[in-house]
Amino acid sequence: AQTVTQSQPEMSVQEAETVTLSCTYDTSESDYYLFWYKQPPSRQMILVIRQEAYKQQNATENRFSVNFQKAAKSFSLKISDSQLGDAAMYFCAYRSAGSNDMRFGAGTRLTVKP
Amino acid sequence: GAGVSQSPRYKVTKRGQDVALRCDPISGHVSLYWYRQALGQGPEFLTYFNYEAQQDKSGLPNDRFSAERPEGSISTLTIQRTEQRDSAMYRCASSLVPREKTQYFGPGTRLLVL
Numbered sequence: 001a002q003t004v005t006q007s008q009p010e011m012s013v014q015e016a017e018t019v020t021l022s023c024t025y026d027t028s029e030s031d032y033y034l035f036w037y038k039q040p041p042s043r044q045m046i047l048v049i050r051q052e053a054y055k056q057q058n059a060t061e062n063r064f065s066v067n068f069q070k071a072a073k074s075f076s077l078k079i080s081d082s083q084l085g086d087a088a089m090y091f092c093a094y095r096s097a098g099s100n101d102m103r104f105g106a107g108t109r110l111t112v113k114p
Numbered sequence: 115g116a117g118v119s120q121s122p123r124y125k126v127t128k129r130g131q132d133v134a135l136r137c138d139p140i141s142g143h144v145s146l147y148w149y150r151q152a153l154g155q156g157p158e159f160l161t162y163f164n165y166e167a168q169q170d171k172s173g174l175p176n177d178r179f180s181a182e183r184p185e186g187s188i189s190t191l192t193i194q195r196t197e198q199r200d201s202a203m204y205r206c207a208s209s210l211v212p213r214e215k216t217q218y219f220g221p222g223t224r225l226l227v228l
Contacts, residue, residue, distance in 0.1 A: 047218070104156025105156055
């Protein structure tokens with residue numbers, strides 16, 4: 001069974017600085033997708049970034065980028081120039097290309113200090 | 115619609131009552147998913163539809179939980195004889211086609227069973 005582990009229950013960053021959130025996963029599949037979702041206090045689930053396992057290039061979306069290490073089964077999220085609006089729970093998620101359900105980690109709560 | 119909508123946003127019920135939670139996916143999306151998210155955890159898969167056909171219900175915890183999508187659009191998740199342990203956020207997601215890379219989540223229904 002695939003599992004997703006986020007080892008940092010809470011993280012804190014100073015506004016305008018950079019923070020990295022960690023995620024590891026366990027799978028025997030070769031074709032899969034990885035995601036980071038943001039859950040602000042409103043409890044919406046907002047897609048931040050997506051990575052296809054077959055792509056070697058790390059995905060980037062503006063201030064958000066990932067470090068995807070397939071051999072190590074690691075998928076960390078880097079937030080640059082942190083803003084107060086980045087404060088939220090961040091969930092790492094995995095989905096096999098051949099299945100429909102997503103597996104989520106337990107989340108990391110990010111606090112941004114002004 | 116512009117996004118996935120769910121209703122009600124909040125539901126408080128007494129133990130033993132039945133509840134029905136509604137999901138309206140993004141217009142034209144074939145696939146619809148239900149997840150449950152306990153406090154402090156990531157979402158867990160419950161069930162999945164393509165059009166009106168329920169393809170996978172392996173995540174439904176027991177036979178008090180059921181879901182339908184009779185016309186291939188709006189879906190209802192029903193919990194019969196609710197118990198306190200059913201209290202959670204229930205999330206719906208949709209995707210344009212089966213196994214599309216990204217699922218788009220609704221705002222969720224927060225259920226509290228007293």
